[in-house]
Amino acid sequence: MSGPNTSYDPVEVAALDPAQLDQAVQDALSAIAAAGTLDELKAVRIAHQGDKSALALANREIGALPPSAKAEAGKRVGQARGQVGAALKTRQAELEAERDERILVEEAVDVTMVPGRRPLGRRHPNELMAQRIADILVGMGWEIAEGPEVEAEWFNFDALNFDIDHPARQMQDTFYVEPADGGLVLRTHTSPVQARSLLERGVPLYIGCIGRAYRTDELDATHMPAFHQIEGLAVDEGITMANLKGTLDRLATELFGDGITTRLRPSFFPFTEPSAEMDLRCFVCRGADPDCRTCSGTGWIEWGGCGMVNRNVLSACGIDPDRYTGFAFGMGVDRALMFRTGVADMREIIEGDVRFNAQFGMEI
Known part of the structure; x- marks a missing residue:
């Protein structure tokens, strides 16, 4: 080895x-x-x-x-x-x-810099106002009813006691769907929903109708050819004008604050008798400023129409007018928005400028 x-x-x-x-x-x-x-x-x-x-x-x-x-x-x-x-x-x-x-x-971060976030969208103030009114009515125990915007002429006029020669049925006031004799119109108010609800649901009935209506008005600071309306209808045994006044006062208080009441002035509508124009106590001066620009010193602002449901309307919808009575009221959602927010020109509501919506944010 x-x-x-x-x-x-x-x-x-x-x-x-x-x-x-x-x-x-x-x-x-x-x-x-x-x-x-x-x-x-x-x-x-x-x-x-x-x-x-x-x-x-x-x-x-x-x-x-x-x-x-x-x-x-x-x-x-x-x-x-x-x-x-x-x-x-x-x-x-x-x-x-x-x-x-x-x-x-x-990778330095400036914590004082305004973040470049995408701005959040906002619901249109008209929608917010309509929802607010609906919430008030629901809180009172009422229901919300809906109906078509293209309406049968019978529901829009005949069922609501409009005579065949009534000026509102003329083409200078109403949008007719072609052909003109076809019996269809763009509803001129939300009242046809009341007639439909009486026929479909019967009585007692407490409903609010919120939606768009159409009239051949020129677009200006206070009128629109397409606008939003809220109507209320209560039909039951023993309904009186006192119930109508109390409901309007409650609605005005909820929308515009304590101390706001309504008053009724005699008027005429085919579907109510007696009828009245309802005025709203000025929410700016409460009637105490003779130089108030909002109410022109009168202390009152015109808000809408109302009255006791006409016997002919109840009969047309199959309701016994000797047993049941009711009241109805209606006002413009757009006008209520102007009152509540101080918008001076209705055209601002429909122009689509996102800055108009952004200033209102969200209501809770």
């Missing part, structure tokens, strides 16, 4: 040659210094400290050396690897510091 190779010279192994080791260290240090990012430094570490690197190969060759040569070769390889490792650690710290500093600059 042969003995150990005591004459083996580590210098003769290329991987352990001092010149080769020095060159490997210099190459590693140059690559480390040239690395500009952490990813580049990672690639340098793999190339010069990985399993296939020159320093790793030299370290593996130490195991084949005779004992007398291992110490000296191990010292040289260890110093070389330590030098490269120290350089990598230093460069790692430098690049991490540069990265952190760059992040602080590139």
